[in-house]
Amino acid sequence: MLQKVLSIASVGLKGIEIEVEVNVAEKGFPGFGIVGLASKAVEEAKERVKTAIINSDIEFPNAKVTINLAPADLPKDGSCYDLPISVGILASIGELILPKEKAYFYGELSLDGSLRHTRGVFLLALLAREEGIKKIYVPRMSANEASVVDGVEVYPIDNLKNLIKHLSREKIIEPLKKVETEEILGDIVPEFDFSEILGQEQAKRALEIAAAGGHNVFMMGPPGSGKTMLSRAMSGILPNLTEKESLEVTKIYSITGNIPPGGSLIRQRPFRAPHHTTSQVGLIGGGSNPHPGEVSLAHRGVLFLDEFPEFGRNSLEALRQPLEDGLVNISRAAGSVTFPAQFMLIAAANPCPCGYLGDPKKECKCSTFQILNYRKKLSGPIMDRIDLHLTVPAVNVNHLMIGKNEVNNNEKSETIKKRVIAARKIQSERFKNLSHIQSNSDMKNSHLKEFANLTGGANLILKQAVNKFNLSARVYFRLIKVARTIADLENSSEIKENHIAEALQYRVKSDE
């Protein structure tokens, strides 16, 4: 008997409907074969499906079982076809009644017949809505991901036995209640607070600007001065993801299997801190079956590259396209895919290999050649794309301990976050008609004419600075964007002289 069950495959961030055709033939030598460009993981489904069916107290047919995953020319990967294959086999031997209306089946089987957490369920729900499929059957552990998509009934399945009972109407499984996204998008307590960081006022101010406008930051300073700590505290002052952003991020996280079992929407801005040995493919994305990299996992969030010059040169230069366009285009023999990568880059580096160049107390032991080699990694094109350049000096030991009677006067992350949120609000009001722009840094140069609103004085300072410091055209536009954010933080509709001056100060300093 031939049975057809629907499921999906993912290509990049897109889902494609897959028809799983199952034929159980009484004639012919018994066997179990899967065709349709199945990868090793799909090929191994044979053993899982067979054992899971036997362990669900159903006799596996002693017949020729042939599975075809159509369309046959699209490579299929992952363990998600276990459920559709076993449902097809069970329907073929009459142990299960397939639902009359179209439905998607998706999930990995465990040997005991229960269903395991499977990645990509969120994408499944999105495709179901697009294709007008009303019902999806997914593992219970992953069902929450799908519950935020409206118009689709999500049936959480524990094991094969329960599914059989449900489909024969013996014991109905209730579809998951739809969860309002706003409910999930609540407040998150930051793990790290800005008030815990002593000194470094300038850096804090710069990070506030960066958070408000989504600008890239480069920090240079000796070891132990707090670069890493500052960056980590950053997630505490970033506003939560908006509903739209959250859906974008969740999609990427769902496909890469980064959503924990039982989790649903990602609501906190991603903070990714890959180690400097990360390969180019790991950072940018790629592989023969293209897979998103760290830049895409940091989409709408922060990509923190500590020890920036230690990264491979190839990896760093590959950051140029995502930094400029907010997306990565990956072309492979199998086809080309585009992943979003609108992230905020925070890079931290020491001034030289030993770390103490320019330190007032400790002597630098590096040779000129070493220093030159180290700085060579910080190439012009990359540094050009970073808006805020900071020097983070070592902190005086006397400031480090706060006595029992002294009060910590440092601003709390919460206070800073409020200002950031206010500035972001102004921006979302400004860009409400431009769907792909979320913050000032996303603006294209053509938008600046409309939104910059420079005063005459500000314009003059800018022109003089560009001439004097020999700044590139890109830097010119980026300066205006940063100044726009500073003005937004002050709730000023015009960009005034002091805003431009502050923006300039972050640009010129480390270029000495």
Added chain:
Amino acid sequence: MNNKIQNFKKGREGEEIAREFLIKKGFSLIESNYSNKLGEIDLIMSDKDWLVFVEVKLKIGDRFGTPEEMINKNKLSRIKRIAEGFLVLEPQIANKFKKYRIDAICIVLNENKKLQRINYYDNVQL
């Protein structure tokens, strides 16, 4: 060593059952336990204008899986190679036939050595 003799006896027993089964089906025996340097084929029979190479698998009880599981791609390609050897080495028999195929007979005996089931598969392809 003892075990090996036992297995050998078991195999011969299976071939006996298979041969009777196939002769009843209208096959005629050409050679049993044909062997050349590539290995052994349990039964070589003729079915009308077909020359049939038969692989016999016998299992006692189902504690160690079904006999069908024991026939895989490797086994099949080995039989194919031996059969090709037969066709070359025995031209006077081979020339009488134009069509060749490989069949399999799977026999399961219960604990008391009584026949539990016998399955016949023609033209096995994996």
